[in-house]
Amino acid sequence: MVLPVGCKVFGLFLSMAETDLDIDYVARLARLALSDEEKQTYARQLNQIIGHMDKLNAVDTEGVEPTAHAFPLVNVLDADEPREPLPIADVLRNAPESRDNQIVVPKVVEDA
């Protein structure tokens, strides 16, 4: 296949060393169940992608402030006034399971 502009870049990370991505650990942090096949595929693809990120290590950022947002953010404060909330029926319409105006969840506390 013909690769677009990135092809020069692309050549780089094929030769990258394996990273220390622990797919089980990361999937657990993300609360995501993965099949063995998914783990293999993602580990391989993410090693490639993370290898590509190594380009950033070559950039001198000594003394550079990080940018979290393109424009400076200030705290936005609202007057503490009650407002009409969404109707309960509208909200519960999207709940997987509900009863008595409440969302039903699995038991989270063990019996004594």
Added chain:
Amino acid sequence: MSDLTFKTATELSTLLASGALSSVDIANACLDRAEATEPSVAAFNSLDKAHVLAQANASDKRRKDGKALGPLDGVPVALKDVIAEKNQPLTASSKMLANFVSPYDAHVTGLLKGQGAVLTGRCNLDEFAMGSSTENSGFAPSKNPWDTACVPGGSSGGSAACVAAGQVPISLGSDTGGSIRQPAAFCGVVGVKPTYGLVSRYGLIAFASSLDQIGPFARTVEDSALLLDAIMGHDNRDSTSLKVEPPKCLEAVKTSAGKKFRVGVPKEYFIDGLDPEIMTAVRGAIDWYAAQGCEIVEVSLPTTELAVPVYYILAPAEASSNLSRYDGIRYGHRAKEFKDAIDLYFQSRAEGFGPEVKRRIILGTYALSSGYYDAFYLKAQKVRTLIRKDFENAFAQCDFLLTPTTPSPAFKFGEKTEDPLSMYLNDIFTINVNLAGLPGLSLPCGLSSSGLPLGMQLIGPAFGEGTLLAAAHQYEQAHDWVKLHPSL
């Protein structure tokens, strides 16, 4: 196809005002066109005919009573299926939200309703706006109206395709790394990603909050300005919404005649691997501006090649945090089988999310995890500062930058699905603009030898929408690309 199929929003608005046409006439023309072309284009996740006609009827009644709400009253507008519309499905093209019905309106939806627009359909996208082709849709991909073997681009592929196919005159999408501009280029329409903070994100399903911005698709620059004017403005429900007077977009278009600009050409955007036909088309546009008396300035943006690694750290990091809300508890998909409450999260997320969303959640979680935060996330944020400064330096020398929108025209289905990285590299010319929070506009500038649209991108300084639209309108008026439509 009817006489109304490829009429612009501006033309429809004039016909409505003169009484030559009713909103119901227009709505019916759109619904007929959609019925005829949806089997091949598949732009919409849902299109509620009764809802469309009810809005059109209400618009006609207002007009009859002398209470028309402005130029958009009675004009159809399609919304990307990440922009909330009360009592309509809101799916993000994800199985996670397949049955979700929005309990409220996004800020932009409320603005459009307040101006009488007829909200016409929910447009398909790559799941949670992650992708460049709509192939990541949890339902089915949309097709490019110019060649249905090709992708429409993404993530706002449905929003671009429905406008290109003449199903609606204008639509809204969202752009986190090019998700408006890239599909606009692929489908031969105009797409604008506004300055970050000019359009409220309230009611937009969050992907990467520091980059996401809602913007218009249209078949003309004037229509995109009309829609942009309708959706900008401060909203206290979005803490990143800027308290500034928005640019006057339509006015900028109408007063564009004879204006001269300093056009910046960044050399890093014209490199080996760029499709030769796109290169020629964009070079042609540069020559055209020069012939109008514009000064052409070569500029340099040395950080251009760092955009992909920075973006694919920051955007997945923000996404992994934003998407943690989908846990199967309060709304969204809940797994039927699970061991305990915590396992419910694991199984619901495993079943509800598609492969690309999972890939990005894992990548983002990794980048934010203890021990890697400084090396990846903080480093990327620092390089983001350098990217912003590159643009600041460039805009000291020019009024806007002129570049290709994409490295290639629309690609075929399946061409990049096995290799996520080659898909990511398709965004190479658009993502820096999001990282710097700047406005960007994609505009048709030719057709390839195989009949696919070619797009060019105008990038402006913050709040430079007026300049971009004025310059784009000049070019559009002097060329015939706007008169070409796909033969569907």
